Amino acid sequence: MKKLYVKEDSSRRPGDLSRGAFVAFPRLKPTSTAISLRLPSMVLTRLKVEAHRRGLPYQAHIKAILADSLAKR
Secondary structure, three states: OOOOOOOOOHHHOOOOOOOOOOOOOOOOOOOOOOOOOOOOHHHHHHHHHHHHHHOOOHHHHHHHHHHHHHHOO
């Protein structure tokens, strides 16, 4: 019978992280994850109309609305 677990390798654990530093990667593109989201038809229609007025694809418009909402918090 095969083992269904792997023992933790303590040699792979990071050491003391208190001396670590944050590093910026300005050319790194953020990753995207596809999701499925159900919206009422009327909401989606209004989003598409507003996106069209602004000259944006509606999905980009939805992402911008969500990002702005989170930034305000």
